[in-house]
Amino acid sequence: MREQKKRATREALSAAALRLALERGPDNVRVDDIAEAAGVSPRTYNNYFSSREQAIVAAVTSEREARVAAAVADRPADVGLADAVIEAIVGQYTAPDEPGRDALLLITTRPALRDAFVDSTTAIEHPLTDAIAERLGDADPRTARVLAASVAAAVRLALEQWLQATAASATTGGLVVPSGSLPDLLRTALAPLTPALDAAEQRARRRRHQ
CATH class of the missing domain: 1.10.10.60 (Homeodomain-like)
Structure with a gap:
């Protein structure tokens, strides 16, 4: 309560x-x-x-950080960790109602709000650490934490690029047109982490089979 x-x-x-x-x-x-x-x-x-x-x-x-972690945890076991993480991130950061048009206009046209919006990505690190650790069953919690922190950093970079471009598209008439594809930016930013996520998953699989 x-x-x-x-x-x-x-x-x-x-x-x-x-x-x-x-x-x-x-x-x-x-x-x-x-x-x-x-x-x-x-x-x-x-x-x-x-x-x-x-x-x-x-x-x-x-609650976005909790939804991201839950989405990773809910992916079927036969889905690779990299795919589970990337699809969870893309799905939760590009939900139709997030953010609404008025909120998007407000955030993109105020530098302080843009910074706060980008800074909010750090909140996904701890819940995502737990979700990754659960999927890996890894005895070393540092692996999951490093991977989660790397994911949060990649998301931050993608959001910075997207918000800056979107802010530049805002017109004096109060219209804001999202610039570029946020899902594509997120996938591009997260792609370099795929080998690390795959390697961690393979190591965990070998450990379980020993």
Whole structure:
């Protein structure tokens, strides 16, 4: 119940932050405004977010790290680790409702929000470490952690490229046209990690057969 309450509070804060940012512009939203809209104190707000931008971005990235890890874990055993990881990343980062057009326009046209959106990729590292370790059954947790950190770094690079290009396409009329294919950028960024993921999987398979 406590975890559910914490999750609900975090969601209320991030939803309020995004709503107010869309209504007023992010520069006109204060932490006190977000806390009041969510029905909590500013002190409570500071327990969940370290910046206004982080709270705004969380509205479109909430629970994504858990969904990525779950998607990896749910892949059938006969699907290779590299394919499981890449398809999970592409699937969760390119879901139809993530982010919405208005949120995308807001994020791409504000450098601070773009940075916060890209920084959110670090949150996938720990859940993904657990998912990779479970698939490998590896006694050395460092392998899974290094692989997960590498995946997070690759995703960050892909998002940076995509957001920069998309921001450049935004017109003064308030239109934003996603530039380039995010799935293709993600696959390209993750492709160099395939040999490492394959090697880790093969090593784990040999260990199980010994």
